[in-house]
Amino acid sequence: MNIRPLEAKAPAPTTIDDARFAHESEEEFARLLDFYGVLWQYEPRTFPLRQDDEGRIIEAFSPDFYLPDLDLYIELTTLKQGLVTDKHRKMRRLVERYPDVQIKLLYKRDYLSLLAKYGIGAVNEHDHMAVHEVLISATEIDRRVSELGAQITHDYAGKELLLVGVLKGVTCFMADLMRHVSVPVSIDFMTISSYEGDRSGAVRIVQDLTESIYGRDVLLVEDIVDTGMTLQHLIKQLEAREPASLRVCALLDKRARRLVETTLDYVGFEIPDEFVVGYGLDYRQHFRNLPFVATVRSEALRETGAADESDRVH
Ligand code: IMP
Secondary structure (H helix, E strand, O other), X not given: OOOOOEEOOOOOOOOOOOOOOOOHHHHHHHHHHHHOOOOOEEOOEEEEEEEOOOOOEEEEEOOOEEEOOOOEEEEEEOOOHHHXXXXXXXXXXXXXXXXXXXXXXXXXXXXXXXXXXXXXOOOOHHHHHHEEEEEEOHHHHHHHHHHHHHHHHHHOOOOOEEEEEEEOOOHHHHHXXXXXXXXXXXXXXXXXXXXXXXXXXXXXXXXXXXXXXXXOEEEEEEEEEOOOXXXXXXXXXXXXXXXXXXXXXXXXXOHHHOOOOOXXXXXXXXXXXOOEEEOOEOEOOEOOOOOOEEEEOHHHHHHXXXXXXXXXXX
């Protein structure tokens, strides 16, 4: 028999204020999703499971959450065995009847591992506690990087492009960006260190490019532009090598802190004057593996590593 899920009568709640949660754990889960910038709907659909001979619905199931970006339903559960058995039975029936529907039954302790599995919060316990606020979620980064890639593809149509990344902060951005650029690309990297103790901004090239950039169309890819001093220095060095063109693409622009004006041709996000980590950016080599951009609790910054920061490799 062909049965279809029933839409809720009113639009499904998508914010904590609008939702009337049946259990505290649902609200907690919604807060966690908000924290990581994952869109959700609360109980948007009811799935009829069984009907009597006259077609009346005699059993139905309304999963707690739907996550549109993942096309995934979530049912939260407690550890009470009786309830879990019943939910498992209903879920089996749901999957039989609606084979295209993806649904997960989630215990409270599974929250973080679920987020990690879907690439939203591959965060260990320590890092999770250290994160103060997620400024840019993994989904937002994904969308913006693909837009940048499309724009770059358009602007460099008919050309071959050399992407030059500045290590190490640029690793995630470079890897994602290049997959959204569809003109032929080569990549190269340089490692620099800037002496921060005397605020001179003097930049040392620790490891230079492996290829010549003479006569080539070069796009310098940076993780973040803060004072602009690093970038200005790099541009001067690269321009001296006479590329055919040189443009700059930065994931993050901390414009409020700019001391040296430099043109950024492509910018992912403008961010406020706060120290951020994640998606390649570090604090003393920590937090690069967070899949989002976040601010970190100051206590966590103090605890993290005791390395001397005066000669810092990016
Ligand atoms: P600028 O020379 O002041 O523009 O500094 C740019 C470099 O400083 C970046 O490439 C980063 O390595 C580092 N940096 C600046 N702000 C941050 C931040 O908020 N988090 C992590 N690294 C940062």
